[in-house]
Amino acid sequence: MFVRLYLKTLKILKRILLVLLAMFMIFVVNGAVEYFIVQNRIQEFKERAVGEPVADSNIANTYYYRVPAKEDEDTSRNIFNFERRFIGAKGDIITSNRNPLRDYPPWNFFIQPFAHYLYLGHTSINSAEDGSRVYETLGNRNWENNIVQESTNTWILSEEYGSDDYSxxxxxGLRIRNTTSEQRDKMIEYAASKDGYPYNYTFLFNRANGFYCTDIVSRSVAAAGINVNYDHLATTGNDILCSKNVYIIFIREVVIENGVERYNIYYLDGGE
Known part of the structure; x- marks a missing residue:
């Protein structure tokens, strides 16, 4: 009887393992397809830049590229505040492929390729019209701070003036197409209603009681009746970047020239 129970348990465990393996393979293959879509969108945006890059007179190795807006791209609200270094306006999304576990050696090696190719670094949604505040949730702080919370938008400031030597x-920066002020209010009202909810480390499970970063963003947007989850599976940065309901308004990239980091900032502009 014990042997029969053991074999039955082993069979169930094998099935669970196969299901998890299949889900992982789907995630990886789907992510690879999305990666190429994302790279094309990024390259297309950068190629629209006009004129010579303008060097920042105060911040070393930082250059600005103006990208003229298309007819259906809204530039009436903040794109990038050059003085205060805020990206976007209320309802805009900011995402990165920065490895969130770079300071944890056991996980760094495993997470790095996924963060880089699937934009699993971090994502937030702007809660203030001037871009000064965001709603986000982090999973790499101490436990009591790994919650949904409203924070200061330090995406660029922390890069330019932070103590971390990792860029x-x-x-x-992404803007959702054709939103009304009422829709943007609904997004932030939803995010605010989840303030204090814990980080969801299971991602696909326990979604009623916790959120991971792209999850709180995509569900906040969904509260306004808009979908930004490209494949309707677990939301990644790639999913949001692939969505036809968003367009790029800002890119900051790091390139290495002669062993030195150069910071290229591409920004959408509605001027002539």
Whole structure:
């Protein structure tokens, strides 16, 4: 009887393992397809830049590229505040492929390729019209701080003036197409209603009681009746970047020239 129970348990465990393996393979293959879509969108945006890059007179190795807006791209609200270094306006999304576990050696090696190619670094949604505040949730702090919370938008400031010597490879600002002020209010009202909810480390499970970073963003947007989850599976940065309901308004990339980091900032501009 014991042997029969053991074999039955082993059979169940094998099935669970096969299901998990299949889910992982789907995630990886789907992510690879999305990666190429994302790279094409990034390259297309950068190729629209006009004129010569303008060097920042105060911040070393930082250059600005103006990208003229298309007819259906809204630039009436903040794109990038050059003085205060805020990306976007209320309802805009900021995402990065920065490795969130770079300071944890056991996990760094495993997470790095997924963060880089699937934009699993971090994502937030702006809660203030001037871009000064965001809603986000982090999973790499101490436990009591790994919650949904409203924070100061330090995406660029922390890169330029922070003590960390690791730069985010790419930071991207996204604007959701054709939203009304009422829709943007609904997004932030939803995020605010989840303030204090814990980080969801299971991702696909226990979604009623916790959120991971792209999850709180995509569900906040969904509260306004808009979908930004490209494949309708667990939301990644790639999913949001692939969505036809968003367009790029800002890119900050790091390139290495002669062993030195150069920071290229591409920003959408509605002027002539």
């Amino acid at each position: 985010s490879p790419v930071i991207i």
